[in-house]
Amino acid sequence: MKITTGLGRVEDFERYVQAGADEVFCGWEPFAWRQKYGVLSPINRREVLLYPVQIGALADMIILARLSRESGVPVAVTFNATCSSPGQYDEIVDMMGQLADVGIHRFILADPALALRLRARGVPCQIHLSGEFGELNRRVSFPRDIGAARIIFHRKISPPEMAALIRANPGMEYEAFALNERCFYTGAFCQSLHCDELPHLCRVPHRLGGVVRPLPEADALPPEPDMDALGAGGCGLCALGRLREAGVTHLKLVGRGNRPERMERDIRALRRALSLLDRPDYEAAMKQALFPAGCGGACYY
Numbered sequence: 001m002k003i004t005t006g007l008g009r010v011e012d013f014e015r016y017v018q019a020g021a022d023e024v025f026c027g028w029e030p031f032a033w034r035q036k037y038g039v040l041s042p043i044n045r046r047e048v049l050l051y052p053v054q055i056g057a058l059a060d061m062i063i064l065a066r067l068s069r070e071s072g073v074p075v076a077v078t079f080n081a082t083c084s085s086p087g088q089y090d091e092i093v094d095m096m097g098q099l100a101d102v103g104i105h106r107f108i109l110a111d112p113a114l115a116l117r118l119r120a121r122g123v124p125c126q127i128h129l130s131g132e133f134g135e136l137n138r139r140v141s142f143p144r145d146i147g148a149a150r151i152i153f154h155r156k157i158s159p160p161e162m163a164a165l166i167r168a169n170p171g172m173e174y175e176a177f178a179l180n181e182r183c184f185y186t187g188a189f190c191q192s193l194h195c196d197e198l199p200h201l202c203r204v205p206h207r208l209g210g211v212v213r214p215l216p217e218a219d220a221l222p223p224e225p226d227m228d229a230l231g232a233g234g235c236g237l238c239a240l241g242r243l244r245e246a247g248v249t250h251l252k253l254v255g256r257g258n259r260p261e262r263m264e265r266d267i268r269a270l271r272r273a274l275s276l277l278d279r280p281d282y283e284a285a286m287k288q289a290l291f292p293a294g295c296g297g298a299c300y301y
Contacts, residue, residue, distance in 0.1 A: 001240070001244055001249060002023060002249065003022050003178075004023040004025060004076070004253065005255060005263065007024040007075075007255075008054075008255070015264055017071055020270075023250070024075055025256075026055055026064070026075065027053060027078050028054065028055050028056075029046075034049070043092065045082075047195035048257060051257055052257060054256075058098060058102070061099060061104060076106035077099055078107075078108040079108065079114065080109060082132055082191075083111055089114060090117070096118060105124060105125045106126045107126070126150075127146060128151075131153060133152075134154055152252065153165075153174065154188065160246070162243070163246035166248075174247055175250040175251070177252045177254065178243075178270055179237070179254065181254040232296040233298060236300035237286055239301035272286075272290060273286050273289075276289065
């Protein structure tokens, strides 16, 4: 399985590759788009400018395309907003055409209308269906209809469900979350904004309780975890064997906007876990190597 890593700045590309990333994905939002539409028309579900989540200049994308060619490490660009207004589709496809012209041909999409418009315009590219697309059952035929190369599974899907989807859509690549950004929302149904002006809805203080069970008392809640610790924001390392058996080919290490040193640590940790995967005592060996003091329990699977 290959590691695909979130990138927030061009400057970090080589650092992540040296740490062990096989691919990177990033967001691109030209300032002209933000100036015209503000934060209410996101291109890629990251409307943040105050810290490095987006790449904002075409010149940087040209540099990134060159780095990708020289290193042989592919770059995918996210255009995974779940919908856009009718007049915006051609503008977004024009942006994709600019990227294709400089040598970037992989696009992560969530909106079926955008995928169809892209194919109709004939932009040479490889389509990856985002987890925000929300593939919910094995009978989905849209990936084959548009010639998508990869399905990125959303956060609320189990390895057996992945296996069923893979059997129903053979011959593609399949990507699953491995580290960071576990969320109690399913992206395809989340209409919140992730911007500088408003707190992220998923970061607002909250408590989860069952429908039948009463909510725990405030003083009974466990202490807040150290969110900077490895895997504290979402971890699928124990499930790597099950993901491989299901047919997953790529592991998603989320990190656009994370500190570079933390991302480098996460890449190396995931690479270390993969190196142990064939051991019969994989889970125990992995936890001893990466979580000697115990993991945070933020399990994806």
